[in-house]
Amino acid sequence: MKLExxxxxxxxGIGGIGMSALASYFLFSGKKVGGYDRTPNDRTQALQSEGAQIHFEDDISKIPADFTQPENTLVVYTPALPDSHTELTYYRQNDFHLAKRSEVLGMIANPSYCMAVAGTHGKTTTSCILAHLLNEAQAPYMAFLGGVSEDLGNNFALNGTDYAVVxxxxxxxxxxxxTPDIACITAMDADHLDIYGAAEELTAAFEEFIALQKPGGKxxxxxxxxxxxxxxxxxxEATYRATNIRLHQGAYQFDIEAPGLHIKGCRFTKPGRHNLMxxxxxxxxxVESGFDPNILAKALGTFKGVARRFSYQIKTSDFVYIDDYAHHPTEIDAVHQAVSELYPDKRNTVVFQPHLFSRTQDFxxxxxxxxxxxxxxxxxEIYPARELPIPGVDANWLLNKIENPNKKLVTKAELVHEVRNINPDILLTLGAGDIGNEVTQLKTALSHGN
Structure with missing residues (x-):
């Protein structure tokens, strides 16, 4: 089925970060949009306000009539859905055109100059920075992001279709x-071994991703x-190099060097060397897509950030609370590096929610x-997402491996009490599960020392 x-x-699964960006695109394009998800969230509320018809029960009778016509309805689904899902089964059995999110994203982005950012860490932030740079360069672009850009106020942008940031x-x-025109790989650490089985298979997939580029791709x-x-x-030895890096009033000052290019006095305010990269x-x-390096370098200094990526919730002289999506050891290391660089003499406490039994077991x-x-x-406790428990793999098992006497297994209900007891200078909440739902409660309780 062609999109026309x-x-x-x-x-x-309309409330997912990637799915909701596609839903926004189709709403902007004048299509009727509807969907199902298990629970409402900020994204489903925003989509409903834009005209999407959304319900939260897996019930065929709840599907609006507009979406029961096979000849002109496209059904987009997430691979996280179980095969037993009632609505998915209905659409499969009634000759509807079904497509995975990734297939539809390719149909939209590939006809444009496709700028694709991949990597086991850093792809969301890099994509959001790139969208901000194109915005500042006044490019006719669209963006499909895996996080909410604080610059755009959304995980989606549509200012034209010449360029697609994906x-x-x-x-x-x-x-x-x-099929990118230009592709980026930020990291290739082992991850998603439940899908790939071994790190070598993951590497092979990245190689295949690069091989799919259009002729002349970079x-x-x-x-x-x-x-x-x-x-x-x-x-x-790097082609593009950050040099003369220093920290000034919490922001990075640095130079950028590349063949035929030397820009001095660049500024970037997001903490951590990983974010600078x-x-x-x-x-x-x-630059490699033809934009003015000086405009791009200036725009780096005005990038605000991404929700749940080293996101300051409280920042006072005596207490700092940071929330981050980190859910892999490499990402946790990056957060620790940033905190240690910014606050070397402060006492820190991390609250971590492991994400997936398989990832916890593997790493x-x-x-x-x-x-x-x-x-x-x-x-x-471990956030299961799409997985069933693995015998012997739980948070207490992981806790026993941590060589630190100041450790404790806690419930969400105990969080505020435990944090107050410790009374840290720096608090961090990390994880990709539903730990983000605790941020508002923690922020409210700790803002005024309640």
Whole structure:
């Protein structure tokens, strides 16, 4: 089914970060949009306010009549849905055209100059920075992001269709639906081993992603990764280099060097060397796509950030609370590096919610090492997402591996009490599950020392 033939688009899992961006696109395009999700969230509320018809029960009778016509309805579903899902079964049995989110994203983005950002860490922030740079360069672009950009106030932008900024997700091999004009790989650490089985298979998928580029396509690759391309990093051998890096009043000041290019006095306000590398990647993507380097460099200094990516909730002289999506040992290390650089003499406490039984099992020793770096560790139970429990793999099992005497297994209901007892200078909540739902309560309770 061609998108021009589609009048109605129905999303199974419409509240997901990637699905909701597609739903916004179709609403902007004048299509009727509806969908199902398990629970309402900020994204479903925003979509409903824009005209989407959404319900929260897996019930065929709740599907609006507009979305029961096979000849002009496209059904988009997330791979996280179980095969037993009632509405999914209904659509499969009644000759509707069904497509995975990744397939539809490819149909939309591939005809444009497709700028695809992949990587096991950093792709969301890099994509959001890139969208901000194109916005500042007044480019006719659209963006499909895996997080809510604080600059755009959304996970989607549509200012034209000449350029498409796309977060290319390796989960379920989704990124293999894209044919980029320029592609970026930020990191290739082992992850999603429930999908790939082994790190070598994940590497092979990234190689296949690069091979799918259009003729004459370019690759922007983090220096040191085993894939050829235009590299970026702090290393002297990298094509795009951040040099003369220093921290001034909580922001990075640095220079950018590349063949035929030297821009001094660049500024980037998001903490952590990992974020500085994300900024450099986005800059390289923009320059290699033909945009003015000076406009892009200036725009780096005005980037606000991404929701749940080193997101300050409280920032006073005596207490700081930061929330972050970190859910892999490498990401936890990056958060620790940023906090240690910014607040070297402050006592920190991390609250971590492990995400997925399989990931916890695969990287248990690495998680234990990463978490042990913090002064105090509060551990929540594992967030299962799409998975069934694995015998013997739970939060207490992980807790016992953490070599830090200041550690404790807690429930969400105990969080405020436990944090007050510790009374840290720096509090961090980390995880990709529903720990984000606790942020408002913690922020309210700790803002005024209630």
């Amino acid at each position: 033939q589609v009048h109605n688009v129905y999303f199974l 977060e290319a997700d390796e989960f379920d091999r989704s990124f293999l639906r894209l 690759s922007i690759i983090r220096y040191g990764l085993p894939i050829p391309g235009i590299t970026y990093g702090e290393e002297a 994300n900024a450099l990647a986005a800059f390289a993507l923009g 248990a020793d690495d998680f234990a090492r990463s978490l042990a770096q913090f002064d105090h560790v509060l551990l929540l």
